[in-house]
Amino acid sequence: MARVFVSHSANGDPYAASVRDAVEARLAADGHSPLVDRNLIHPGDRWRATLLNWLGTCDAAVILITDKAEDSNWVRAECTILGWRAWLNPSMRIVPVLLNEGASSAVLETLGLTPVAMREIQVLKVDDLTGHDPATVAEAVGDCFEGYRVSLHDKDPMVKWRVRVERHLDDNMFLEDAALRLGIHDDDIKAGESLSTWVADRLLQSEAVPIEQAVDELIMDPRFAQWMGSFAPLISCAWLPAEMADKLFAVAADQSGRRVAWATVARPTTAGRLLRRITCCDTRYTIVGPVSAAGTGSGDHAELVDRYAGAILKAIGAYTEADWPSAYASLQKSKSKPVFVLLGEDALEAGVLTPLVARFQGLVFFCSGPVRDLRPEHAVELTPPLPADREAEGGSVADRIETLRNETDVRAP
Template identity: 25%
Template sequence: MARRPRLFISHSTPDLAKEIAAELEADYEILLDRTALEAGGDWRSTLNVWIGTCDAAVIMITPESIASPFCQYEWALLSYRHKQYKLPLVPIYHGSVPKEIAGRADQICAISGIGSQDFASKAKIARKVKELLSVENLNEHTDGQIVLLATYLQSGLLNDSTIDVVANDANLHLGAWNLTGTKWSTFALKLMGLGIAGGWQALRKLQPYFVARQEIFNEVFDLIAFCSWLDVSAVEQVKCCAKGNPRGPNPIGLNAKEPRTANCYILRASGLVPSKHWKVATALDAFADYPHLEVSIQEALKEALDVDSPGTERLKARLDARRALNEPIFVILEADGLDPRWIQKLLATPLFNGVSFLVLAADAGKFVGLLEPDAWLKPPLPPKLEDEVWNNYEEAKAILA
């Protein structure tokens, strides 16, 4: 591994977690910070970015963490990565036992961990953690968008010492992380984890360094605004749909009202920058019948792929070329007015072979039967989050204009 493994620590007991982290930080890059969460900051961005990029995780299971909504959210994301990608997890039980969390969907209790009998000292716990992780194949998890963000930041800031100046000016706490050798990627990770609501002040400090590179600054802003807040597991479901993975259904559904929200999920799944991510077509008409739906999708695809000729021959050639290159394309539809039979017809239409469909429904509960239950992205968007995301985006954009 080119860098030290990133170890995320899930906890609800800061003092104990910090003591254990201090014993581990010589061997791991520790992702441990509950200050933003306690202050009411953008905790979704912090948790999803850190959990989505860690190489292993320690889960401290205490009476406090069992009762904490933050920890329940963390455990669900960590469990998903463990099940799907074998992310190494080490549960530590302190003041609790596995049976207290038995029967939960995350199934953390089924993973071998460290019991209270090992709490003779924090050093002993750390040794046990390293022992359990030593038998795991710790693969370096590379997040393409964090790498791109780091590259963009380096193009503006130019040298390592500038990071410390900007971080200090923006009150951006880098914690006790050892930045040697991975300074740019760690800075990018921390910045992305702030989200746009917590990160616009830091971006304001960065802005003067990009006076001659405004288009790059815009990409940095959009990467953070569009990608930081999304649930790791939901994004993975979009990836499965895009790549035709049999583990992922097509179409998929999202309980959102705005196409730009769906675009955020698609952008994050692509691993690319906003200006170059997967092609997206939008067909949100009120469809009178299936032929109307099919023609509307054809026209939306033509617009997305810059096809200006009548008929479907040129469109088919463009779609065939994308399939050959394994380049996904999405069509966003509105659930209201759709018929489940029309969806089956779309999937059976040769022209749309390889096209991924994403259905928007502000209230997915009204459309039971339109899609299979597993087709709706999980976890669903919490109430009011979509409005909050776009209000934060518009406000930050206005401040930095």
């Protein structure tokens, strides 16, 4: 049976509250474990930590949407995080329910559930049902989960990411201090759960400043060097906004031909870190580049294009460009994941990007800034852009971690 997170904003809306209660009862009657903040979060609990834990561990979700949902910052956050998880694991079932006429597809887009993102997610509209009473709505929701019994925890990339972080944290003598920095206390931890689980959740979805403080505690451990190499890429971009992840995956799934995305970042290394975190370090995603432009003449686009082409072919497993279609098809059959190409600062020219997009259709090109002379309709900016101070805060965490990792590599025999 599934642990089903129920997202709602029922304050001041008796009908929405009644539907929430009916959905909870129906899911429980079907043998599922509904996660509803009204019942499972008690006075004195730190509700933010609990909700983040649920969002990181649930097997499925129901999102109850009213015309007021877009005014709720938490509903918006829940939608973007759940959408991110659904992109990473398409088998995760998410059921948005439009409860009234004002809860239109436009509201879904405002919440971050874009038409592309929703292409394989069933949306229930109360107006399309035979009745509006809560029991009828709950029955329709329950029907959406018929036969949904298998736990996702053995294959969900975000859950795998959390487990990997937990394993690193479990053996760390400064874990409790790090938890305090992230606002986690002993009474937050429920029976049968570990402190490392909660720290992993907060490292995934918290803000840069508390993460940096927590990392300060973690790296004091003298044993830190032993697992730096594998731990560093896991958390070096933990300050990622979920909206960025949803937007990039929407670009990857877009059939209209827009296969270029860019993020407004100030640091050359940020784009790669963003991409690793967006994919939760899932090795099924192929990431190419960036490629060095050293030795190419100023404005020599052809040479740089050829270098990127060579790197792409090598990553795909094609010996020549003639082998590209079959090699790419084989890779998609085995992994079924987008292939990303990271463009460095020297490649942010239409003269470099345009021929690459034409030659390697289907790939997603991710840039660390807008591409000069490229028409706006050919690229998508990942929003919201990272404020410079937030990028600097998150980047300083990453830089400190990677510096320690490099020092460890030098000392290693």
